[in-house]
Amino acid sequence: MxxxxxxxxxxxxxxxxxxxxxxxNIKAMxxxxxxxxxLTPYYIDNENYSQFIKKIDGHLFSFNLGxxxxxxxxxxxxxxxxxxxxxxxxxxxxxxxxxxVLGICAAIAKKHQINRIIVHSHMAGxxxxxxxxxLKKLINPIFKKCATxxxxxxxxxxxxxxxxxxxxxxxxxIKNGIDLSKFSYNHSVRIQMxxxxxxxxxxLLIGDVGRLTSDKNQMFLFEIxxxxxxxxxxxxxxxxxxxxxxxxxxxxxxxxxxxxxDVIYTGNVNNVNDYMQAMDVFVFPSKFEGLxxxxxxxxxxxxxxxxxxxxxxxxxxxxxxKFLNLSDPPFKWANEIVQCNQHVRDTSEMTIRQAGYDIxxxxxxxxxxxxx
Numbered sequence: 028m029x030x031x032x033x034x035x036x037x038x039x040x041x042x043x044x045x046x047x048x049x050x051x052n053i054k055a056m057x058x059x060x061x062x063x064x065x066l067t068p069y070y071i072d073n074e075n076y077s078q079f080i081k082k083i084d085g086h087l088f089s090f091n092l093g094x095x096x097x098x099x100x101x102x103x104x105x106x107x108x109x110x111x112x113x114x115x116x117x118x119x120x121x122x123x124x125x126x127x128v129l130g131i132c133a134a135i136a137k138k139h140q141i142n143r144i145i146v147h148s149h150m151a152g153x154x155x156x157x158x159x160x161x162l163k164k165l166i167n168p169i170f171k172k173c174a175t176x177x178x179x180x181x182x183x184x185x186x187x188x189x190x191x192x193x194x195x196x197x198x199x200x201i202k203n204g205i206d207l208s209k210f211s212y213n214h215s216v217r218i219q220m221x222x223x224x225x226x227x228x229x230x231l232l233i234g235d236v237g238r239l240t241s242d243k244n245q246m247f248l249f250e251i252x253x254x255x256x257x258x259x260x261x262x263x264x265x266x267x268x269x270x271x272x273x274x275x276x277x278x279x280x281x282x283x284x285x286x287x288x289d290v291i292y293t294g295n296v297n298n299v300n301d302y303m304q305a306m307d308v309f310v311f312p313s314k315f316e317g318l319x320x321x322x323x324x325x326x327x328x329x330x331x332x333x334x335x336x337x338x339x340x341x342x343x344x345x346x347x348x349k350f351l352n353l354s355d356p357p358f359k360w361a362n363e364i365v366q367c368n369q370h371v372r373d374t375s376e377m378t379i380r381q382a383g384y385d386i387x388x389x390x391x392x393x394x395x396x397x398x399x
Contacts, residue, residue: 032397033064033116035107035132037123039094040071040087042268042295043238044320045122045149048203050076055206055390058083061397066110068103069094075297100127107132111139118143118397124150126159126188130166137173145396146170147178147201148188150315163190176396180318181341199396203320204389205379209300210327212374220305224265224291231255231262231368234306236299236321237313239270239277244312244335246273247353249280251310254361256286265291267302303328308367310360312353313338322348327379331367333360344382345375 034053040046053063065080066088080087090106119141121132129146136144170177170193178199179185185198226232233255237243245266252264266277274292281287293302299321303309309325311334322342325332331347342348347370351360379385 029060029062030118030398031062031064031116032118032120033066033114035119035121036065036067036069037100037121037125037128037132038067038096039069040065040067040076041073041238042297044203045124046073046076048149048320049122050079051206051386052204052390052393053083054079055204055386056394057391061394064088064114064116066107068092068100068106073295073297100125100131103128104131104135107135108138111135111141115139116141118145120145120147120397122147122149124148126162126166129188130169133173134169143175143397143399144173145176145178146174146189148184149180150184150188163188167193178396180320181339183339183341184318199392201392202383202389203318203323204384204386205320205324205327206386207327207376207380207384210303210324210379211376212329212372213304216301217304220301224305226263226305227261229261231259231307231364232265232305233262233308233310233364234265234267234303235310236267236303236324237311238268239266239273241273242314243268244314244353245277246280247312247357248310249277249284250357251312251360251364252286252289253284254358255364256289257358258361258365263289263291265293265302265306267293267296267299269295300324300328303330306330308333308364310364311335311338312360314353318342323379323384326375327384329373329375331370333363333367344384345378347375 034049064086068090069092071089092102119136121129123129133144133146167190176199177185177189177194177197178201180203185194235248239245255262281290309330309332311322313335314337316338319338319342322332322334326345333349335353336350349363
């Protein structure tokens with residue numbers, strides 16, 4: 028008997044951590060007895076994922092709606108309802124940082140008598156907004172009635188999104204496993220990438236991975252970089268990710284402070300691991316994270332990691348992680364970067380594996396959730 032699974036994304040299928048989690052786990056999974064389809068109400072612009080879906084004989088569905096984060100998601104209702112009228116699945120796994128999308132899709136899936144409805148939060152805010160508190164009160168009755176399982180990368184993420192009353196006995200902690208064969212320090216690749224990027228051995232290269240957005244807080248990272256240039260002028264910064272509107276704002280600030288020639292924008296890439304090899308220090312001043320899978324990948328590569336206290340403490344798997352407040356002045360972050368750069372670079376693959384972040388283990392946990 029084949030179990031038909033629909034992976035539903037509440038955001039575009041692009042190059043973010045949420046998509047990476049889903050596709051990397053399925054790539055590492057034993058697919059015997061499972062068939063996957065994928066759906067986003069918005070768009071897909073990751074050709075690698077499109078090709079992978081074809082490779083496993085899956086189908087990709089998109090409603091091509093406009094994606095407006097923070098705005099109402101009610102426009103997905105009629106499209107998803109119509110879709111499930113024509114398509115039946117044994118399992119629907121809903122992924123989103125939006126509690127609205129999770130609730131809407133769970134309710135529609137229940138209406139169409141889907142056996143297993145999994146809602147998966149990939150986001151945790153430190154300070155809950157008034158809007159989120161209201162939405163949680165409105166949507167929690169839907170979760171209680173419609174969802175069979177709740178998933179999150181950490182207990183904190185699960186409680187923040189769904190509330191302890193719902194997650195007490197039904198929360199599955201599914202760690203953001205990574206492919207340790209890819210995220211292991213390789214000195215040869217580091218040399219090749221720095222040569223490709225025109226980075227000398229003496230240059231301090233700090234890096235960040237993620238969508239260029241206000242939530243990821245690259246603007247504060249630029250304030251830090253300003254201070255870093257005063258301490259160590261021979262420094263550069265690399266931003267791996269895209270976001271055209273925010274990128275223009277970043278470029279304007281960099282030009283104003285005369286360090287635009289020291290910023291590398293890679294856009295969306297499928298070899299994030301190679302760019303991480305080139306870095307000296309990984310800096311992640313994010314405002315909100317469910318976990319922050321890129322910090323785990325950076326640690327696996329032996330990079331010193333400086334993160335905001337808004338990122339869950341669960342990310343600290345090695346001694347090379349330092350937490351700083353976003354209220355701390357940029358020069359404090361800059362000084363910490365210089366201090367961290369004195370660490371000897373080596374791989375932390377075994378430490379990451381022992382902590383349960385091997386993609387093969389998390390893929391097996393997901394498989395068991397689907398076939399039970």
